[in-house]
Every structure is written in C-alpha cells, then in structure tokens.
Amino acid sequence: MDAVSDIVSRILDAAAEEFAGQGFAGAKVEAIAKRAGVNKAGLYYHVGNKEKLYEAVMLRLFGQVAGAVEQAAVPGLSPGEALAALAEALAGLFSRLPMLPRIMALEMASGAANMPAAAMMEFRRIFGVTRGILARGQETGLLRxxxxxxxxxxxxxxxxxxxxxxxxxxxxxxxxxxxxMRTDMPVGEMGAFLAGVLTRGLAAEPKEGGA
Amino acid sequence: MDAVSDIVSRILDAAAEEFAGQGFAGAKVEAIAKRAGVNKAGLYYHVGNKEKLYEAVMLRLFGQVAGAVEQAAVPGLSPGEALAALAEALAGLFSRLPMLPRIMALEMASGAANMPAAAMMEFRRIFGVTRGILARGQETGLLRxxxxxxxxxxxxxxxxxxxxxxxxxxxxxxxxxxxxMRTDMPVGEMGAFLAGVLTRGLAAEPKEGGA
Amino acid sequence: MDAVSDIVSRILDAAAEEFAGQGFAGAKVEAIAKRAGVNKAGLYYHVGNKEKLYEAVMLRLFGQVAGAVEQAAVPGLSPGEALAALAEALAGLFSRLPMLPRIMALEMASGAANMPAAAMMEFRRIFGVTRGILARGQETGLLRxxxxxxxxxxxxxxxxxxxxxxxxxxxxxxxxxxxxMRTDMPVGEMGAFLAGVLTRGLAAEPKEGGA
Amino acid sequence: MDAVSDIVSRILDAAAEEFAGQGFAGAKVEAIAKRAGVNKAGLYYHVGNKEKLYEAVMLRLFGQVAGAVEQAAVPGLSPGEALAALAEALAGLFSRLPMLPRIMALEMASGAANMPAAAMMEFRRIFGVTRGILARGQETGLLRxxxxxxxxxxxxxxxxxxxxxxxxxxxxxxxxxxxxMRTDMPVGEMGAFLAGVLTRGLAAEPKEGGA
DNA sequence: CATGAATGAGCCTTCATTCAT
DNA sequence: CATGAATGAAGGCTCATTCAT
Known part of the structure; x- marks a missing residue:
C-alpha cells in the first residue's frame, strides 16, 4: 500500500547496507538478495538491474536527508539555533542510518558517476536550508x-x-x-561542536564605537 | 637508489589513481598494470598481490600526509597561524594528489578494513600536530x-x-x-575558511572586567 | 530422485576420467565441464570447487570399491575360493572403471593428501574383507x-x-x-593368477606324520 | 668429471623429488630450481625444458632400477633365492629413493605418455631378469x-x-x-613376503607316485 | 655462465544476468 | 510471481619460458 511495495523497500534496505559496506563494485547482488530474503531472480524482476538498484537506493537516501533537514528548518530561530537544529537533524539521521554517511562518501569519491539526476534535485533542497540560515543571519546583521x-x-x-x-x-x-584524547563521542556531540564553532566563527564582528 | 625501485613507484602511482577511482573491489589489476606501463604478471612479480598493492599505496599516501603535516607545524606560531598553516599544507597535498582525499574516504567508508597496521602509526603523527596546536593555545590562554x-x-x-x-x-x-552561490573555489580557500572559523570559534571568551 | 542429481553424477564421471588422466594439478576444470556437457560456471554451481570435486570423485569411487568387495565376500567359501572371488570382484571393477586404478595410484603417490576423511572409512570396509578371509583360514587351519x-x-x-x-x-x-612373453591378458587373468599364488603360497604346511 | 655435470645431477635430483610429489603438471620449475640451488634461467640453460627435464629424470631412475636389478641376478641361485634377491634389491632401491615408486606409479597412471623411448629399453633389461629366473626354474623342474x-x-x-x-x-x-593389524613394516619385509609367496605359490606340484 | 626482470598464455573462480519451470 | 539452474564475460593469479645485463 506504500509508494514502493514492501518487497522493494526491503530490497532497497538490504542494498543500502551492502553498497555502504563494499562500494558499488564490491557489493554482490546475491548478497543483497539474501539479505532482503528474496531470490536473486526475484530481485531482478523487481528492480531490474544492479545499476538501477544503486540509483534507487541513492534517491531514497538523499530524499530522506532532504526531508529531515527541511523539517529541522523551522522559522523564527536565531542562526545559532538554526545551525544547531540542522546539526541535530543530521546527527539523528546518521545515527539511525549508519550506512548513510558511508554511501555519501563512496558516491562522492566515485565522482558522483552513478548519482541519478533526480537525486541532484534533493541536493538543492538540502543546500537551500543552509543558504537560508546564512541569508537571514546576514540580513539581521548577526552573521558575517x-x-x-x-x-x-x-x-x-x-x-x-x-x-x-x-x-x-x-x-x-x-x-x-x-x-x-577521547575518541568515542556520539555523532550528536560532533554536530553540536560544529554548530557552536560555526556560530561563533561566523558571528559578525562587534561594531566598534560603542562608546 | 630509492627506497622503492622506480618501477614499483610507478605501479603505486597507477594503483593509487585506480583505487581512488573505483574502490578496492572495482579497481582492476589489469588497468593498474596498463596505467603503469608494465605487464600484469610483472606487476605481480613486483608487488605480489592486489591486497598488498593496496596496502603499499595506503602506506605511502599516509606517509606523505604525515610528512607534509609535520613540516607545516613550525614552532612559534599563534594558534590561528598554526591552523592556517596546517590547512594550507593539506590543501597543497590535496591539490597535488587529488586521489588522496578519495582514497581516504574510501578507506574510512570500508571500515578501515584494509588499513595496514603500519599506516595506523602515521595517523598518530598526524593527530599529534593538531593536538599540539590546541594544547599550546590552551596553555597560553588563547584557546578554549x-x-x-x-x-x-x-x-x-x-x-x-x-x-x-x-x-x-x-x-x-x-x-x-x-x-x-559559487561552487568552484579551490581547496585552499576552503582550508582558509576552516582555519578562520576554527580560530574564531575556538578563541577564548574575552575575560570580563578588564577595567 | 538419486542421492546425487543426474548432472552431478555426470560431472563426477567426467572428473574421474580427467583426474585419472592428468592428475589433480593437470586436470582442467574446463575440460571436465566440457566432458560433462555443462558450462564451467555451472560446474562450480553444482560442485563448488576443484578440490571438492576431487574429494567427491574419490569418495564415490572408493565407495564403489568397498561395495563390490563386500558383495564378493559371501560366507561359506574356502580361503582359496574367497580370494578368487575377491580378485574377480576387483577385476570386474577395474575393467568397468579403468580410471579407478589410475586414480588410486595417483592419490597414493600424492601422499593421500586430498583423501577425504570419509573415504578413509571405506578403506576400513575394504581391508576388513581380506582380514576376514585370513582369519577364517587360520582358524580352520588351512592358512598359515x-x-x-x-x-x-x-x-x-x-x-x-x-x-x-x-x-x-x-x-x-x-x-x-x-x-x-604375452602382455595382453585381461585384468581378470592377473586376478586369478594372484589368487592362485596367494592361496598356494599361504597354504598351511602339510602336517607331518600323516601315516 | 661425471657423465653428467654435477649441476645437472643436482637438478635431476631436485626434479625427481618435485615430480614425485606433485606429478608432472603439479611440479613447478621454480621449485625445482630452488631445490637444486640454481637460478630458474640457469636450469633452462642446462636442461632446456620441463619436458626434457622429466624425460631425463625418468631415464636416470629407470637406469638405476635396471642396474640394481641386474646386479641382484647372480647366477647359480635357486628360484626362491633369486626371487628373494630380486625383492631385496628393489626394497633397497625403494628405501633409498622413496620418490622412485611414486614416479613409477605416476608415469604409469599417465599412460606412460612422457616415457622416453630410451627408458623403454631399460624395461627390457628389468623384465629380462624375472623372465630368466622363471625360465631356469622351469627348466630345472622346480617351478610350474x-x-x-x-x-x-x-x-x-x-x-x-x-x-x-x-x-x-x-x-x-x-x-x-x-x-x-600392523601397518608399519619396512618395504624389505613386504619384499620378503612377496618372494616367499611367489616361491611357494609357483613351486612345481609334487610329482605323485615318486616311489 | 648467473640473475633479475619481463611476458603471453592459461587456469581457477566469480558474478551479473537470464530462462525455464 | 518464485526458484533452481544455466552462462558469457571477466578478473585475479600463476607459470613456463625468454632476455638483457
């Protein structure tokens, strides 16, 4: 009853896991099928192709990113709050979907060769959020x-x-x-650190002549 | 007269390129050999193995990183200058060896499975530089x-x-x-941005009551 | 409906032939596949491995030997008759499966390195027959x-x-x-010769004093 | 100062060992060279070829067999003594050159494909000894x-x-x-057993009514 | 002669993909 | 739809053999 059938969804989950672990070339269709609990031939019936499978995974993942990021972009926040919210949203995603950062890295490292055009559109949404935060911060004189x-x-x-x-x-x-040195902090803490550094590091210089 | 013979060096260059582009699984030994201008069997004669080849590439690359980073860590710099110098050194490396960031990302994405133990030692050197900058900055009261x-x-x-x-x-x-939005800035500019943001973002809070 | 599918059986036949002719190292999987009328990849699908293939061949062959030998060991025969029956059974096997003696020799020459443990059990059955004949012959005072x-x-x-x-x-x-000298006698004749020589050569010495 | 130079002799020794262990196809020229303490290219210089190497090994081994066997065939022995001497000579050979029986088996199993024609001549000498023993035994009425x-x-x-x-x-x-059952008797004991069984098993039937 | 370094051919094995049932 | 069974096309690796030095 979903946009994508339950089976396809299970296949995409399995594929994301495999691709994240082994890269496109290293991922084996057989392994994906087994992980998804379907027959290899069945997988082909449903998805058609290793490449198409990869694209579908990509599209779904970046869609999830875009969705989460946009949801974090509630209006009315200060730049610092907005950056923190953005970081928190990403941290939540990365914690729930550990394969996500790995796939993003693999895809970029490969020169974004297999990135479907549709997924590029999701990027626009994602970038838009950061850009919005900065634009409002500069309008209000809070950010340089x-x-x-x-x-x-x-x-x-x-x-x-x-x-x-x-x-x-x-x-x-x-x-x-x-x-x-500690090395075992969760991603959320790194997100908070980044938001903090960016907020302070981008803060507008205090206007002189306040006397 | 080199540590590694000329041919091995050429092979490692080719391999770095190929691994960066296709990942370990996707890289083809045949392609590496061709790129290096040697016969496939000759490659095996000199390097022994796809896995060993990968490890050798890894070791050499991280060694280069460690060397460049350490060279940038000249004593007597302020934290901001030191971070800027570090960023510049990395930017120089990444410009000259575009496969470097790609291989680093691939390796990390794969869970550092093939990272030879020797390469881990290089990490220690690399981390040590950043840690030194922070430690000195905190001692001098300039960094939080x-x-x-x-x-x-x-x-x-x-x-x-x-x-x-x-x-x-x-x-x-x-x-x-x-x-x-601009998208085509060289890495060096990103490095400068990061160094600036970090310097300001980590600056110690101005001590109140300076009267 | 067989213990092993028809195809696997055909593959094992072909493999036995090839191994007998070329030894393990000399046997080519491609040749076995062709002989069996299957694709090389198909062979791997069914058997998994050159080594496993060899072991399967071995197991089946020695099983056949053990079966034939045991069937020849009908109770109630004199030692001479029993040895003759044993020799005849072996001769029958060797005539029908000319690769059998060759594989046995190759396997032994290689130090029985690839002999699966299961096949060792078959040996026990085979040896047991000869041992039984001798034991009975000595009990009855017919054999030394x-x-x-x-x-x-x-x-x-x-x-x-x-x-x-x-x-x-x-x-x-x-x-x-x-x-x-003649050189073209069938194996059966050699078997009969051996049984005869052994029977007479092992006959108990005539008790003296027979009045 | 030998018929074959010292180096060649060492190569042949090494090759015999290798061939006995792995068969012709399984033996590696590299391994033979290393075992003989010469360079691979040197081996080719001296012997010319893997096949020629095999033939040379074969020829030398069978020559040794023929020599030992003929030396054992001293005139004036009874059939039983002669067979025992023959068995003893073979046992001595097999003990000193454990690769000998293995190579003989391998060669026969392969259909004597690589047996050089010259080696066939040695066979004639070997067979001749047994034939001689039998012939004399039958002439003297001692053997059937x-x-x-x-x-x-x-x-x-x-x-x-x-x-x-x-x-x-x-x-x-x-x-x-x-x-x-015991299993660890030396070859010599098996030789003695065989000679005994053959002697008794081939003994002429006692003429009836010799009164 | 001895040696390090090629190299072409071939072999084992895997894998994406398809098809008959 | 689901499944077991193909299969062509590689890909990693080895090996006998040859040269230049």
Missing part, C-alpha cells in the same frame, strides 16, 4: 558574509567524516587514550 | 578547551569532503549559480 | 599366519599396477613377443 | 609354468603399492591397530 558551500560542507563534511572514522577511531582508541 | 578529535576532523573532514564534492559541485554549478 | 596388510596389498597392488601398466605393456608388446 | 609378466608385476606392483601406501597406512594406523 560567508560562502554557503563552505559553511554547508564544513557542517556536513565534518559529520560525515566523523561518522566514517568510527572504526578507525576505535582501532585508534588505545593510542589516543594514552595521548589524553 | 576542545576535543582534539573534533577539531582535527572538522578541518580534515571539511577539506576531504570539499575535495570529494568537486564533481558534484560541477554538476551542481548551474543550479547553484541561479541561487547566487 | 600372515600380515593382512601384506596379503591385501599383494592382491590389490598387483592388480592396480597390472591395470596401470597397460599402455606400457602395449608399447612393450613387440619387444615382449620377441622374448616369448 | 607362469606368465613372466604376471610374476614380475606381482613382485614389483606389490612393492610399489606397498611403498606408495605408506602415508595412507600411517593415517590408517589407529584403526588398523584396533583391528589387530
């Missing part, structure tokens, strides 16, 4: 001018790489501890 | 306390994802322009 | 004591090598004829 | 008529398979012991 792309990718890039680095941080944990 | 891992991954993550996103930004250029 | 392993390997070894030597004997035929 | 090929292959086949079966017997030892 800054390239939206830089700000957006600072936030998103920082969170993606922080999520991605989890296994690495775990392997690194012993050494890090000896250096007095 | 902050988790080194957060700071480091903000800088590195932002630059990696910015580099990675290049093809995406290009595909996005038309739409972005219509929204009044 | 003798190591079962020696007796068994005299019979089996003689027949294996006689079968194996067929091409050699053929190449040798001209020379042999000139020396007044 | 029997096909030389049968007798020869009983002796040689039994000893070859007994040697070959060593690893198998070892794996089988536990089970065998429980069945009250």
């Amino acid at each position: 001018p800054a390239e939206p792309v830089f700000v957006h990718l600072t936030l998103v890039g920082g969170m993606i790489v922080y999520s991605l680095s989890e296994p690495l941080r775990q392997r690194f944990a012993q050494v890090a501890q000896a250096m007095g | 306390p902050a988790e080194p891992v957060f700071v480091h991954l903000t800088l590195v993550g932002g630059m990696i994802v910015y580099s990675l996103s290049e093809p995406l930004r290009q595909r996005f250029a038309q739409v972005a322009q219509a929204m009044g | 004591p003798a190591e079962p392993v020696f007796v068994h390997l005299t019979l089996v070894g003689g027949m294996i090598v006689y079968s194996l030597s067929e091409p050699l004997r053929q190449r040798f035929a001209q020379v042999a004829q000139a020396m007044g | 008529p029997a096909e030389p090929v049968f007798v020869h292959l009983t002796l040689v086949g039994g000893m070859i398979v007994y040697s070959l079966s060593e690893p198998l017997r070892q794996r089988f030892a536990q089970v065998a012991q429980a069945m009250g």
